[in-house]
Amino acid sequence: MKIISIAILAIATMLNAHAFSNNQNSINGLLRIYGYLLGQDNSLKIIEESYPELKQSANISRLRFESSYPRLKEKASEMIIALGGEQGKKIIENINEKMAEQPPKTFLKNQAMLFLLTVSLRSEGKFDDKSTGELMLALNYFDNPEREISDKKYKKFNTKNEIKAKGLDLNIILPTSWSEQEGSSPNTIKSWTSEAGLGISMINLLVRNTDDTRTKAEVRRAVERKELDNMVHPKAVVNKITYAEVGMQPGWYAETEIQLQRLDLDLYTINKNLYILYDGKIIELGCASFGLLSKKDQLIKESTRVGDLCRLVFLSLMINNLYQ
Numbered sequence: 001m002k003i004i005s006i007a008i009l010a011i012a013t014m015l016n017a018h019a020f021s022n023n024q025n026s027i028n029g030l031l032r033i034y035g036y037l038l039g040q041d042n043s044l045k046i047i048e049e050s051y052p053e054l055k056q057s058a059n060i061s062r063l064r065f066e067s068s069y070p071r072l073k074e075k076a077s078e079m080i081i082a083l084g085g086e087q088g089k090k091i092i093e094n095i096n097e098k099m100a101e102q103p104p105k106t107f108l109k110n111q112a113m114l115f116l117l118t119v120s121l122r123s124e125g126k127f128d129d130k131s132t133g134e135l136m137l138a139l140n141y142f143d144n145p146e147r148e149i150s151d152k153k154y155k156k157f158n159t160k161n162e163i164k165a166k167g168l169d170l171n172i173i174l175p176t177s178w179s180e181q182e183g184s185s186p187n188t189i190k191s192w193t194s195e196a197g198l199g200i201s202m203i204n205l206l207v208r209n210t211d212d213t214r215t216k217a218e219v220r221r222a223v224e225r226k227e228l229d230n231m232v233h234p235k236a237v238v239n240k241i242t243y244a245e246v247g248m249q250p251g252w253y254a255e256t257e258i259q260l261q262r263l264d265l266d267l268y269t270i271n272k273n274l275y276i277l278y279d280g281k282i283i284e285l286g287c288a289s290f291g292l293l294s295k296k297d298q299l300i301k302e303s304t305r306v307g308d309l310c311r312l313v314f315l316s317l318m319i320n321n322l323y324q
Helices: 002-016 024-050 052-068 072-084 086-101 109-123 130-140 216-225 293-305 307-315
Strands: 154-158 170-175 179-182 188-193 201-209 237-246 249-262 265-278 281-292
Touching (some): 024 052, 024 130, 072 086, 072 130, 170 201, 216 237, 237 265, 265 307, 281 293
Antiparallel strands (some): 179 188, 188 201, 265 281
């Protein structure tokens, strides 16, 4: 399998030399998953041929995995081809050829039985490598990312022991396939990036100290009059803003887009943000799709793709301090 991994890395390098319209790290992730699943399929076939008495168990392990991750290898292949066209087809052929050139892997019977158990555990989302499991889920739910949460493939996050939470005890739920990182700013508690950290969408949770003590009526009036000072990014184009509440605490929901220039790069971000006022602080839960301005059309599609998922995350926000 190590040789196959080296071959896939070489093919990924070939991809790097071409300007695909999407995130390059995501493409490499697809190649990694395709090679991983190809190796799993071949290992199951070898076990069936080597140990006829394990054929039924091997088939059960295969069916369990396919039930949890239907057509996952085909999805990876189809996406690589969709992104690369003829080159994508050649890449798939190249990976298959490299796999076929390798000498058949041999299993002792106890190793074969352990591998069948491993495949069954993978069907339950239990992978030796966390990022591999996250990538599998990301690909599995790519067309309907909100289903990852509705299918209970989510993780819970609580801020009780987070210094940046400034004493607030908050709960949210997040899709398992979105990788967690420490917040990059003094007020950002955590960030989560799509596609196991390889994607172009991010969820951020922030808490800032403010002197904002507006009542529900005052916040509602500011939203209705579009008095947006200190309510959205000063350079943002506001596409939508509405009054919102969490636990009877006033706030607002905003959809914006921002164009910025960093060094010689023109950047573009589409944002969906929920803001809640509580105890002299503002809680901000944001979902952003970001990249180069030249990729604006792709970023708009990506923001639409993850939109319903982001709304489920917003709906999960709970301020536990209210009930303590």
